[in-house]
Amino acid sequence: MSMEFLVKVDNNVYEISGLVTSISYSDRLNDGCSKLEFSYVGDILKVKNGSVISFKYDNVGIFYGYVFKHGQNKRKEITVTAYDQLRYCKAKDTIVVRGDSVTSLVKKMCNYFGLKTGALTNTGYTLATSIQDDKTWLDIIYSGIDDTLTNTGRWYSLRDEFGSIALRDLVDLQLNLVLGDESLVYDYKYDKSIDDEFYNQIKIVSDNESTGKRDVYITKDSGSIAKYGLLQYFEVLNKNANPSQAKSKADMLLKLYNREVETISLDCLGDTSVRAGSSFYGRIGDIELNRRLIVRSVTHKFLPVHTMSLEVAI
Template identity: 30%
Template sequence: MITKLQILKHDNGGARIGVEIKDMVKNLKWVTDLNYSAGELTFDIVNGKDPIIPAMGAIVDFAWDNKDIFWGFVFSAECTSDTTVSVKAYDFERYLKSEGSVVFQSGTLGDRYSNVCRRFGVPFHIKEQPTYRVPAEVCDGKTGFDMIKSAIDKTYSATGEMYCIVANHMYIELRRAPIPTRTLLVIDTQNTMSDYTYSESIDNAANVVQVVQKNTDNSQTKTATATSETGDDPATTSFTIASARGNTIRTWGQIVKVVNAKNKANWAQMVQQANDELKKRNVSERKLTLDCMGDTSLIAGAGANVKIKDFGKTWTNCPILKATHNFGTDYTCSLEMKVGTKWQENSL
C-alpha cells in the first residue's frame, strides 16, 4: 500500500514544506527505462473540492510498503473541469538531458559519469567502479545521457561488461548490469506471471561485416568498385575492405553489413573493427514482455529469473529493459526484457 506520497516545496529558509496526498491519489504508475530515460511517476490527484495543483519543480516523495521508491520533481500538471489534477514527475536522471560541450580526457567510465553528474548538479554514487580507460573524446552539444552512453558503449565493446544508470531515491547510481534483484526473483507461468509474449528476430542481424576505407589515389587495394554516381573519379578511387564472416551463414543465409573504417585505421585495426562489429551483429534479437505480480525490486537494469513452462524456457538473471509498475488494489508489473544478450548470464 502507499505509505507516503508527498508534494514538497522549499520555503525561503530552505526547509521543505508540503502536503500528504496518499489518500487522494488514483492511477499511480512508476516507469523505469534502461534506454537512457528518466524514471517517471504519474498519478491523478482527486480531492473532491479545490484542486491541488503542484508547482513546477516541486518535489514528489513516494514510498510503498514503507520502502522509499521515488524522489523526483514535477514537470507537468493538468487540471480538468472535475478538479482532477494529472501530475507527471521525473527522478534526477531527467537532468541528464541537459546539454553541454565538453572535452573529456582518457579515463574510466566512472570518471566520465562523475564529471557529467557534477556538471549538471545531479547527486550520484558509483556502486561498481569500472577499470577500463575510455579514450579521450570531444562531446559538442551533447546531452549528459549521450556523454555517459558513449563511455558505457566503449567500455562494453572493450570488456564485455555492461553498466547502467539507475535512480536510488535521492541520488542516481552507476551499476554493473544486470543488477540482481533482492532475492533474484523467479517469475514463472505457474505462480507469478499472468501473461507473456516471446519473440526472436534476425531482421537487424548481420553475419558478414565489411569495414570499408575509401582511397582516392592509385595505392594498392584489395577491392575496387567505385562508380561515377558517387561523385568520385573511378580512375583514382578504390576501396580497402576488411571482412569478418560469422558461423550462421549456412542457417541464416548471407546477411552483409558495411561500416566505415575508423579514421586513419590501418589494416590490422580494420580487421579488428570487423571482428568487433561481427560479435555485436551475428546474434538473433530475443525479446520477452510479460505481466506479473508487483515487486519494487523489478526495475530497468535489474535481473530476474524467468521460467516459461509452455515451451521449456528458463533464463537466469534476465535483464529488464523497461518496467511499468501499476500501484493499486492489485499491484502489478509489466516488464520488457531482452534475453540472450552477451551481458546477461543465462541458460538457453
C-alpha cells in the same frame, strides 16, 4: 501494503496517500530518466512545476524526483508527471572526452548539474579521445557504455536510485527472483527477430596515417550468412586504433550481434525490486524458456493493486 506519498511545495511537505487515485512508474535501461505519473483528487494541494515528489511502497524507495507537468479537469482531478534527476542531463553541450571512463564522465556530469551521486562503479575502461559537439550528456554517456560493452563485454546501467545517481554493473543487479509459469506472470508476448541489432558480418575500418590508406577488418559467420543473408555492421574507428584493437572489437561485435534477437513482454503481479537493468530467471514452458533475463523496460502500477509490465532481452 503500505504507501508513503510526499509532495513538497514551497518548503511545505504534504502526505497525500489518501488522495492519490492512480500511480504509474516507468523505467528504461539507459534510455533517459525514470517517470512517475500520478493523479489525485481535491483542492487541498496545489502542486507546482519543480515540486519535489517522494514515493515509497512497502517501505521501499520507488521514486524521488521533480514535477515537470501538471493539469486538471472539471472534476478537480489533478494529473502530474515527474522525472528523476537524469531529466536535467538531456541538455546539449560540447564535451571533450580525453582519458575518461564512463565513470569519470558520470562524475563530471553530476558535478556540472549539481546532482547527488550514489554508487558509481569503476568501469576501468578508457574511452577513445573525442570532442562531442551538440550532443546531450546522456547520449555521450550511453555511447560510452556501448563502447565499454563492445570492448570489455561488461554492461553498465546509469540510473537514479531514489535521488542519487548510480552507475551499476548489470552483474550486480541480478535478482533472486523467478517469473513465469505459476510465478507472478499472468500474460506474455514473445518475438524472435533478425530485423534489428542482428549482424553476421562486422566491417571495421580505420585511417592509416602512415600509409595514407584505410585499413579494413572484416569478420563474419558464413553459416549465418547462408541462413539469413548478409547483414553487415559498419564502423569507422579513430585514427589511433591499432590492428589488434580493431580485430578484437570486430570479434566482440560478432559475438554480441550474431544471434536472433528474442524479446519477451510480461504482465505480472508487482515486485518492487524489478527495475530496468535488473535480471531474473524466466521460466515459461510454452516457449522453452528457462534462463536469466535482463529487464529493458518496466512500468509499475500501484493502484488498486501492484502490477508490472516489462520487456526483457534474452
